[in-house]
Amino acid sequence: MSPFRNPRRLSVVAAAAVLTTLAPVGVTAAHAQVTRIRQGSATDVSRAAWSGPAYTMNGSGGIVTATMTRAIDAIRGGAGAIDVVVIAASGTTTPECDVITDLAGVNSCTTLTLTAARDGNDTQVNTDIRNAEFVYFAGGNQCNYVAWKGTALEASVESVVAKGGGVGGGSAGHHVNSDIVYDACAASATSATALDDPYDRSLTFTTGMFRWPHYADTINDSHFVERDRMGRTMAFVARAIKDGRTSGGKAWGVGVDRDSSLHIDRNGLATLSGGSAYVVLGDHQPEVAVAGQPLTYSNFKIWKLTNGQTYDFANRPTCGYYLKSVNAGVPSSNLYSGTPVTDCTTPPPPPPPGGSSFTEVEPNDSRSAANDVSGNTYPLTVTGDMKSTTDRDYFALTLNSKQKLTVACAVPTAYDADIYLLDSGGSTVTRSVNDGAGADESASLTRNTSGTGTYYLDVEAYSGSGTADYTCTLTKS
Incomplete structure (x- = not known):
């Protein structure tokens, strides 16, 4: 706006x-x-x-x-x-x-x-x-x-x-035609402001004005890439879910760039004319969406449309998206592009009850570059992919004395991946190396020394690669 x-x-x-x-x-x-x-x-x-x-x-x-x-x-x-x-x-x-x-x-x-x-x-x-x-x-x-x-x-x-x-x-007229309207009645939000505090005064919404056929649970945004509005749309989506503004616990942000336009036909099929448009799906509750705190939300599913491409709002797709997350107000890199997920036969499960989820942020190919998940709520669902046959994904966490860590990973059929649990010095404490593409892996360890120590989950490509996600559930007991 x-x-x-x-x-x-x-x-x-x-x-x-x-x-x-x-x-x-x-x-x-x-x-x-x-x-x-x-x-x-x-x-x-x-x-x-x-x-x-x-x-x-x-x-x-x-x-x-x-x-x-x-x-x-x-x-x-x-x-x-x-x-x-x-x-x-x-x-x-x-x-x-x-x-x-x-x-x-x-x-x-x-x-x-x-x-x-x-x-x-x-x-x-x-x-x-x-x-x-x-x-x-x-x-x-x-x-x-x-x-x-x-x-x-x-x-x-x-x-x-x-x-x-x-x-x-167009622009403001685009906003008013979505199911949930970002009305900007207090101020105009930037992505930085919205991610830093999704309850900032600039994030205000109007509902119950127009609900067009096939277009429920949407929040439109305009001048999208031109004004770098992906971050604020992510915050809009998280707010809509957290505040219960949607009918099914999901919200779709629809961001259209300058001089671009979606034509939506009577059957709900949208076709883009112009440069680009994005559909941003949030399909679970945010991990952190609290007034005065930065947003944390894992696994936004994002569809990028270019000239002539389509998105079916009547039968909303479950494949073809790429994944981006926000962790403590910091979004993943390259928000406007990603490798689409093409193997959607087994979608990642929702976070376990009472837990949270985290999507890997590259580069995390070594212990020194590990994604720190120690501050997350457990049980924790970690997702990522093996982008190459030599890919390694590291996640750092802490265990207290006598605390047990259990890791269970669901591996897609696109590749064979193994897991290693390492101590703070990088030595392997235990591992799981089942053979075969799609073979799941699990391992556990217990900290038997006093105090708190750092450990690493290392997920490694053994053979094959692809954009399909592995999903590891980490529990502490």
Whole structure:
């Protein structure tokens, strides 16, 4: 969300075309007037049935003609024309309609600028919306848009989708079209701020405004790579789960980059036009999401889409993602890329009851570079993969006197991996080296000396490699 609108410029030709259709409505002395600028035909189309719904989710405020054209064609079924309404909360010009009116299949485009929450109940505003077949929310400040929750405008927009029309938006307009809206009503969050404290004052949300078919439990974000917003989307997802805002204990962040757009068809299939978009799934409770403390969350599942690629929101995939984590506010490296998991036949189990989980952070190929898991809650689920035939993953932990460590590792069929339990000097205390790809491993040791000591779990590739995860459960007794 940007605190300022994208520049809204009315072309000379468009200005001449709308002089006779400019009609202020809902004027009161208490606030600036609602403005209505209609371009194209002065008469709405009339038709018994439409073929949508269709949606466009844009990473920045401007119209992306590729997805807008697809939505128009889907709604009109390839024949006839539709009326479009653009809703804005500020500005006096019509950059969205300037583009839309030039597209095939458009009968008219009306820009409505609403400057107060009460404008959501304006009669002319709601008549225009209900007579339209597509509603586009312009860029700006989504806090202004969520103020229309509960007004007649909310129901009017929903009626457009219900009759087979469509809805979309860019930047702030993209935010308001998700199930859980990051409203930014207190301040605009950065990734650093959100990861350092997922309950920072800048993380505020609105729910119960729009829930589009196939798009439940989503949180949209915009200008995604351009403004480095992966971290804050991770925090949004963790907050949604922790706060119980989702229907099934899972949340999907949908981040779309600048000048990119998702077209979502009536069956829930999203297709990207432009540079990139990301779907970020959180499917378990965060390990640490507490006010005033950094976020810890393991194994966000991330799908990266490039131009022409798809994501099915109706049948959400269980494969093709890469994994990234946040540990004490520090995210994994290279958040915007990763090796997709292609072997999803045996997904990692959830953390044991009362325990936590941790995903390896490379490089961890030696004891000196070991991932420190000593501060985690046990039982602890550790996941990683053997990225090469010589890969080694080290995890450091501590044991108290007379404390027993037990490690049980589920190994995928893509490779054969062995485990070693080492003392603080690197000597092998015990090991498990079962033969065969997919052969599970287990080992245990007990600290028989006084005080607290450091130990290492060493997971080593014996033969083969791949992106499929091994899963090791560490218990102390």
